[in-house]
Amino acid sequence: MLQNELLACIEELAPEALAAPWDNSGLQIAAHRDEITHIAVTLDPCPESVQKALSIKADFIFTHHPILLSPKYLNNLEDNYYKTASLLIKNDIPLYSAHTSLDSMPIAFWLADDFNLTNRKILEPTGIINDIQYGIGVCGDLAASLSADTLYKKLYQTLPHTRPFFSIGTLPKSIKRIAICGGSGSSLTEEARKLGADCLITGDTKYHTALDLTQECNNFAVLEVGHHSLEEEMMRRFSLLLQQKLPKVRISFIPSKDPFIQIME
Secondary structure (H helix, E strand, C coil): CEHHHHHHHHHHHCCHHHCCCCCCCEEEECCCCCECCEEEEECCCCHHHHHHHHHCCCCEEEECCCCCCCCCCCCCCCCHHHHHHHHHHHCCCCEEECCHHHHCCHHHHHHHHHCCCEEEEEEEEEEEECCEEEEEEEEEEEEEEECHHHHHHHHHHHCCCCCCCEEEEECCCCEEEEEEECCCCHHHHHHHHHCCCCEEEECCCCHHHHHHHHHHCCCEEEEECCHHHHHHHHHHHHHHHHHHHCCCCEEEECCCCCCCCCCCC
16 A cells, blocks of 8 residues: 555554654655555564564564654764664665554553453543544443452463552552553552542553552552553554454564563562
8 A cells, every 4th residue: 555545554553643742653754656555563663573574575564652852963874763764764764653653542541451441531531533532541441340359460471561560558458449550650540549449540650640649649540550561452453453453465564572581579
């Protein structure tokens, strides 16, 4: 398909209008090629992922994280940003990143789907398209209450994980309503509590945020399960969605590595 047709399709699946003001979603690296036959989908635009995409002859790369979130001089030949940009430009490969624009779409709520959450509410609205409210993070009801141990076991069974999960705060004995936000969503703790959640499942939590939670929250906890765990699976599922949308284009998912490596059991 033509590159401009593909960009229009991506805009439908992850509208740039839903991206946060501070974000850098959209076309990151332009290319002259018109025809796109093979799309590589991966979490991060790093040299290793680009090399893998090139090795399987992909001619378009779609990532979740942008190559840069703020302006930077690409003047260091050993810098990963320079290496990534150089590989893409030399091989005339476009790079498109859908960051908070994709976080605002239903595919980002895959864990809520796996938990069959009902009565859902958005944690942070980002925009309305065709009278439908979109946003980052979701809160909803479980079909039946769970104990903390049962919830932990279900998370371990459902999430791909390479490091321990953490519970910050105090969970109630019976968990009925949960909030979920991929990536770094601990800033949405108050929104989750206002919507009646018993816990917020997210990727990252800062130390002082965690400390405040332990001192201020009763019958509420943030469950930190890893930034990579939530978003790697989101991108795998997005690659399947993209293949359904574009049956005549080859779609390849390139797994990535969690930068946090567990060194002790």
